[in-house]
Amino acid sequence: MTENEVTTLYKTTDGGKTWTQVTPRMIASPPVTANVDPLIPTPTLIPTATPEPTDPSSLVFDPNANAYRIRFAPNATWVEINDSIAAKSTRRYVLSAMQGQMMSVSILQGLAALSVEVAGADKKPLSDSRVSGAFWRSSLPSTQDYILTVASYAATAFTMRVSVNQPGQATQNFSFSDKKYRVALSYTDEFAPILAEPQAVHKGTPLLTLTFIDPATYFPNTNLSGAYLMLNIAQDPAIVAACTQPSARPIETVTGLVTINNYSFTRGEVSVGAAGNLFDQISYRTVINEKCFEVIFLFHSVNIGIYSPGAVVEFDRAALLKRFEGVLDTFVAK
Secondary structure, X not given: OOOOOOOOEEEOOOOOOOOEEEOOOOOOOOOOOOOOOOOOOOOOOOXXXXXXXXXXXXXXXXXXXXXXXXXXXXXXXXXEXXXXXXXXXXXXXXXXXXXXXXXXXXXXXXXXXXXXXXXXXXXXXXXXOOOOOOXXXXXXXXXXXXXXXXXXXXXXXXXXXEEEOOOOOOOOEEEEEEOOOOEEEEEEOOEEEOOOOOOOOOOXXXXXEEEEOOHHHOOOOEOEEEEEEEEEEEOOHHHHHOXXXXXXXXXXXXXEEXXXXXXXXXXEEEEEEEOXXXXXXXXXXXXXXXXXXXXXXXXXXXXXXXXXXXXXEOOOXXXXXXXXXXXXXXXXXX
């Protein structure tokens, strides 16, 4: 039927000798009803799983780049490389990535200190030469190869995690779980695990220690020197009995009770200043099945008055605290 064409309907009762025009009528359909069974539970949304890491066997030496080339498996967004390095030497790695992707590098090391520098194949450095550290994270400026140079002060084995987020993805999540103590949490690639134990006031034994690795948060941009998150556990009956009580040395102040994932935590704060340094700590403690769980945030900053006027700015404590609370929000224990 073409536009504006009118169709007329006729009927016959005498074999086609005569025809009568029919005016059609719309007959309403009965309403559709749905019965909801109140016994059926509301489905629980399953979070997107963290992609599997690249198989370390895909690490091959590339003579053209004079470095070990990291090849990501299909759909993989991170890889952990177990390697070793001689004293006072360097080891180079190369990988390809696209403009705008967020890349992070973190080295889990032993007692020997390591550092990593990042540069493009165009020889433009991305890491800040004024700050030598085992962590780096930033958005990539162009599509090209990137060179990671690990430097050592002593011979050591190490594990290096390299992650490159999907285009347009600001962060990706990593999971931690301890089957013995039945506790788990997840954290974004803005954090990285470390072996060193920060100078925190804690009651339990560390299960996981994370450091915040966004370079823009630290000196030379701000007066922040370090930011750490600790997950601790204690089963000693005396410690468990006093788990939620504030520490006496230094004096800790209880600031309230908070509920996170149906767990009731006692929140406490303590600040210690010495020689121009400030250690600002927030603790969350709870007892679950005769175990004392403790999550600690520790911010180490330097008195901004030590710097030349305008050289650095005060770090954004509220914004940093929100990142740390995001990790705490994933806490699960049994």
